[in-house]
Amino acid sequence: MSSITIDRDELKALLKQALIELLEERDQTLYDAIAELVEDAGLIKAIQEGQNSPLVDEARVFEALERES
Secondary structure, three states: OOOOOOOHHHHHHHHHHHHHHHHHHHHHHHHHHHHHHHHHHHHHHHHHHHHOOOOOOHHHHHHHHHHHO
């Protein structure tokens, strides 16, 4: 097994860089989780609003979609 010699300043710089990368990755994971929660909350709200609104005839829905395209 070979060994490496590293001075204190190099070790400090390497550890600092590793810690920064770890925090950045963790921040991205946290951001992704929060974004998914917000998206889920919006979906829940849309479903609840849909459940409380009157039903619409399927033909009217398709007519509206065709007009938009």
